Amino acid sequence: MIVMDSVTKTYTGGVSPISGFSLEIREGETVILSGESGSGKSTLLSLMAALIRPTSGDITIDGKKIAKLPEDFAALYRRENIGIIFQSYHLLPHLTAVENICVPLLPTGLSMKDITAKAMNILSSLNMADKANVNVSKLSGGEQQRTAIARALINNPKIILADEPTANLDRKLTDSLTDTFRRMSDEGRTLVIATHDSALTEALPHARIISIGHGI
Amino acid sequence: MSFLIPEVYILFLSDIILLVFISISLFISAGIIRNWDFASSADRQYRLEKRSALVSVLIKYSLALKIPLFILFIYAEDKLADVLPGAMCAAGSVNATPYGKLLLYMKIFNIYFFSVWLVINRLDMKTEDLRYTRLKHMLIPFVFVCFAAELTLFVLNFAGIDPAVPVSCCTALFTSESSVFLSIGGRNSFIIFSINYVLLSLFFIFRRHTLYFITNFIYFFTSIISLILFTGTYVYELPTHLCPFCLLQGGYWYVGYLFYTLLFLGTFFGVSAFITKLVSGKSSEYIQRQSFIFNSLYFILSVYYPLSYFLSHRTWL
Amino acid sequence: MINLKLLEFALGSISARKGKYIFISLILTLIIFLSASVFYITGALRLEASYTLDSMPDIIVQKQTAGQRQFIRRDTADRLLEIPGVSYAVPRIWGTYRYEYLNSNITIVGVDVFAGHLPKDIETAVKGGGMETLLKPDGMITGAKLADTLRHIYNHDEFSFQKPDGGYISMKTGAVFRPESGLISSSVILMNQDTAAEILGIDENRATDIAVFVPNPEETDTIAEKIAAMAPDTVIITKEKIKAMYQNMFDYKSGIFLLIFSVCLFTFFIIAADRFTGIGREERKEIAVLKALGYTVSDILKIKFYEAAAVAVFAFLLGIFLALPYVFVFHAPLLKNVFTGYSYLRPEFVLPFSFSVSDTVIIFLSVAPVYTASVIIPAWKSAVTDAGESIR
Numbered sequence: 001m002i003v004m005d006s007v008t009k010t011y012t013g014g015v016s017p018i019s020g021f022s023l024e025i026r027e028g029e030t031v032i033l034s035g036e037s038g039s040g041k042s043t044l045l046s047l048m049a050a051l052i053r054p055t056s057g058d059i060t061i062d063g064k065k066i067a068k069l070p071e072d073f074a075a076l077y078r079r080e081n082i083g084i085i086f087q088s089y090h091l092l093p094h095l096t097a098v099e100n101i102c103v104p105l106l107p108t109g110l111s112m113k114d115i116t117a118k119a120m121n122i123l124s125s126l127n128m129a130d131k132a133n134v135n136v137s138k139l140s141g142g143e144q145q146r147t148a149i150a151r152a153l154i155n156n157p158k159i160i161l162a163d164e165p166t167a168n169l170d171r172k173l174t175d176s177l178t179d180t181f182r183r184m185s186d187e188g189r190t191l192v193i194a195t196h197d198s199a200l201t202e203a204l205p206h207a208r209i210i211s212i213g214h215g216i
Numbered sequence: 217m218s219f220l221i222p223e224v225y226i227l228f229l230s231d232i233i234l235l236v237f238i239s240i241s242l243f244i245s246a247g248i249i250r251n252w253d254f255a256s257s258a259d260r261q262y263r264l265e266k267r268s269a270l271v272s273v274l275i276k277y278s279l280a281l282k283i284p285l286f287i288l289f290i291y292a293e294d295k296l297a298d299v300l301p302g303a304m305c306a307a308g309s310v311n312a313t314p315y316g317k318l319l320l321y322m323k324i325f326n327i328y329f330f331s332v333w334l335v336i337n338r339l340d341m342k343t344e345d346l347r348y349t350r351l352k353h354m355l356i357p358f359v360f361v362c363f364a365a366e367l368t369l370f371v372l373n374f375a376g377i378d379p380a381v382p383v384s385c386c387t388a389l390f391t392s393e394s395s396v397f398l399s400i401g402g403r404n405s406f407i408i409f410s411i412n413y414v415l416l417s418l419f420f421i422f423r424r425h426t427l428y429f430i431t432n433f434i435y436f437f438t439s440i441i442s443l444i445l446f447t448g449t450y451v452y453e454l455p456t457h458l459c460p461f462c463l464l465q466g467g468y469w470y471v472g473y474l475f476y477t478l479l480f481l482g483t484f485f486g487v488s489a490f491i492t493k494l495v496s497g498k499s500s501e502y503i504q505r506q507s508f509i510f511n512s513l514y515f516i517l518s519v520y521y522p523l524s525y526f527l528s529h530r531t532w533l
Numbered sequence: 534m535i536n537l538k539l540l541e542f543a544l545g546s547i548s549a550r551k552g553k554y555i556f557i558s559l560i561l562t563l564i565i566f567l568s569a570s571v572f573y574i575t576g577a578l579r580l581e582a583s584y585t586l587d588s589m590p591d592i593i594v595q596k597q598t599a600g601q602r603q604f605i606r607r608d609t610a611d612r613l614l615e616i617p618g619v620s621y622a623v624p625r626i627w628g629t630y631r632y633e634y635l636n637s638n639i640t641i642v643g644v645d646v647f648a649g650h651l652p653k654d655i656e657t658a659v660k661g662g663g664m665e666t667l668l669k670p671d672g673m674i675t676g677a678k679l680a681d682t683l684r685h686i687y688n689h690d691e692f693s694f695q696k697p698d699g700g701y702i703s704m705k706t707g708a709v710f711r712p713e714s715g716l717i718s719s720s721v722i723l724m725n726q727d728t729a730a731e732i733l734g735i736d737e738n739r740a741t742d743i744a745v746f747v748p749n750p751e752e753t754d755t756i757a758e759k760i761a762a763m764a765p766d767t768v769i770i771t772k773e774k775i776k777a778m779y780q781n782m783f784d785y786k787s788g789i790f791l792l793i794f795s796v797c798l799f800t801f802f803i804i805a806a807d808r809f810t811g812i813g814r815e816e817r818k819e820i821a822v823l824k825a826l827g828y829t830v831s832d833i834l835k836i837k838f839y840e841a842a843a844v845a846v847f848a849f850l851l852g853i854f855l856a857l858p859y860v861f862v863f864h865a866p867l868l869k870n871v872f873t874g875y876s877y878l879r880p881e882f883v884l885p886f887s888f889s890v891s892d893t894v895i896i897f898l899s900v901a902p903v904y905t906a907s908v909i910i911p912a913w914k915s916a917v918t919d920a921g922e923s924i925r
Contacts, residue, residue, distance in 0.1 A: 042925060051824075051923065071830055071920075072829040072831070075824060075830075075832075078825065078826070078827040080827075084825055084924070086924065090818070090819075092546075092819060094545060094546070099545075103542070103826060104827055106536070106539055106542055107828060155827070
């Protein structure tokens, strides 16, 4: 599903968090990228989402080379294949939960009615239906995270990328999150989770763990 | 002097804005022509890609502005005709200085040119390796030159208009000056135009794209000549009234705008189909069809006026 | 073409960041208000001028020697009548009377009630019961607004005119007339021709000018040439020439205003561009997230343009909505003086209502290009924000 072939990313300042990195992730696999902050986990996620382009090396996703995609093609690629769960959720504070979830599909040709129906479906599967019309700034941390997960799922992506998903959660919420991840995996989605939280690693025993340190 | 007429002033101000934008485009394009390297993953290449997007936006904006400004230009010329002694419509004021006609032609040409550029831009944005980026930026210097020429003509024209000097009215212009043109005669011009249309249809049906493009190009001219010499006289219901501008006035239900819009769309899609083929090597049936539909609508409208006159009066003009 | 979902999204983000847009909307509203007021005032003045033009004869013949206007012989009219194509020619007696007390001029018009081709307003006044007054040597018909002004000053309907030889003629207002034009209403007095001649100091066989009527407008120029050949000491003014002059005058006046206006526009451009460029950290992040969620550069550009367009439509409607009452209900205080010049009688001068669609389109076009231009580069700048900033 995801093939990275001796990928190097050097930022403008000369820092290379990723250098000659190769990786292969099969379809439906759950992968945990573990490592300290600054080890290059986020860079890897960004590369897989085509948010940034590698300095050298190839990235192939589902048979499609994405390393050199121009911006607009990268955006369309994400819209069709990728769901991202951001560390601090990045919800739009002036919108309600359901409105936030609809955001990724606004530029498509789908009607607002269809998009909202999809969003409501996902919200109810996450037990959030009653909070649909609440402004996200009034939601609790756990509810905000579920909203962010719902937004990542609205385009029915093959690949889910999560950046430090447990960073702002307590024990109980972490458990419910791992349930959600398991369910996504059961649905056949490929999961890539960047985390340095060992609790999450333990809770997902079927996951392949890739440790990232400096100098890989 | 005439710069102080609000319409002319707005045209001038907008043109200055466009000049700034096209100059920015020129500057960016120069960098892209020199340094474009799609294979590179240097920051410079990414910057160029972003700047290239700005050029697209600027040219899109320029065209989006140029079309209403063109209508305003015709309206301003029409209004000037009220002030200039002897002029009855824009034909008189366009001919008030030797630059007026050139300016009009240049404006029309530039609208086509900008549109063609945007066609190439669209093709480019559709390729994953931005194959035509260098090509489209190579055209920007020409866009700049054409626009600068238009602006120069604009200044020369409106600075040169003297409200005290009488000008000719349209019929006088089209009957005396262009005698070659007139010698074709109304009916003949319409026959030539019709033959042109039949050829156009044949080339469309048999998918002869290059030939379609050539006939489409000629169609632009034969259609306007026939509009002035033949169809127009039926719109005015006066065989001696030869004018491409009076059609645009309220007295004739502004039907001129319909004529010219259809003609522009038809011929533009024709050119655009050809450019698509030329650049990408693939022909687009869709664009080709659009062109044929609009050209046909124009033809139908051109036939409608004489025919309805004949049906209600039982005679030709 | 318009993506309504993104439009709604854009409107949502405007209301979430009101502070950023309020200032720019207010300035834009003010600029549109100014521009609209100027166009509506010139439109109204043009309408006012057309009232004057409507009542004008096709040709006016005046005598001029040594560069000075002279009174013309009344019998010149009989000679002009012989020119083929002229349907009617009549000597007119009128002139301005300096009225020091108000520091302004009153226009005295001598009316021959039996003459043909009277201007519409005067004819209405004569037919509406003014005939008797005009036949009396001391009767006058006063423009309604002038009558009000005079009544305020003197408390009765009499007015004494001083003749050029120093003597006085006392006149009584027998009737008022209400022309469409506010300018005429506030400055014109109609009276018997002989009395008018006496007050203005015109000899018995002379007149101010001669009005010539030509039924076929195409012949006007030819006839004007013939008159010039016949009476070389005359100045000939055709209605067409005056019309063109008015058109030029109004166009140039509003043009000069536009020139000053463009300085405002330029300043506005700088302010607007600056405002739109200054996207905060929050907004940058938001755009980066949208791009991470699959928004293309043109999707972001669309949102930015919808935001700008919403501000423009709001400001445009508000500006027009404010300009209409300012001009037509309050008669454009301050701004009107730029166009009419100041005098004591003229504040009474009302702008006739004239709303034209083409003027409104021109108002829009006078602002729209500059405004959109100020939006375009900032919009591009935010649209090319790095999507990578969403994860970092």
